Amino acid sequence: MMKPILAVAALVAFSAPAFAQTPDHTAADKFAKHDSNKDGALSLAEVQVADATVTSEDFDKYDGDKDKALSPDEFAKWAETKTAPPTSAPGE
Numbered sequence: 001m002m003k004p005i006l007a008v009a010a011l012v013a014f015s016a017p018a019f020a021q022t023p024d025h026t027a028a029d030k031f032a033k034h035d036s037n038k039d040g041a042l043s044l045a046e047v048q049v050a051d052a053t054v055t056s057e058d059f060d061k062y063d064g065d066k067d068k069a070l071s072p073d074e075f076a077k078w079a080e081t082k083t084a085p086p087t088s089a090p091g092e
C-alpha cells in the first residue's frame with residue numbers, strides 16, 4: 001500500500017525544481033487570492049484564512065521587514081518553501 005504513495009511523492013519531488021523556476025506567476029496568483037482586502041499585503045489573518053495552521057512565529061519568520069504584513073516578495077519566498085515536498089519519509 002505504501003509503494004504507490006511513495007512513487008507519487010517522488011514524482012512531486014522531481015517536478016518541484018522546474019516548478020520553482022516560475023514562482024512569480026504562481027505565488028502572485030495565490031497572493032492575489034489571499035489578499036482579501038486588496039491592500040497589496042497579506043496580514044497574518046489573511047494568511048490564516050488560507051492555512052489555519054500558520055502561527056505568528058511562522059509569519060514573522062517570512063516578514064523580513066517586520067511590518068506585520070507580507071509583501072508579494074516575502075510571500076513568494078514562503079510559497080516556495082511551502083511547495084517543497086517534506087524531506088522525511090518512513091524508513092523501510
Ligand SMILES: [Ca+2]
Pocket residue numbers: 035036037038039040041042043046
Ligand atoms: Ca491584505
Ligand SMILES: [Ca+2]
Pocket residue numbers: 063064065066067068069070071074
Ligand atoms: Ca513585510
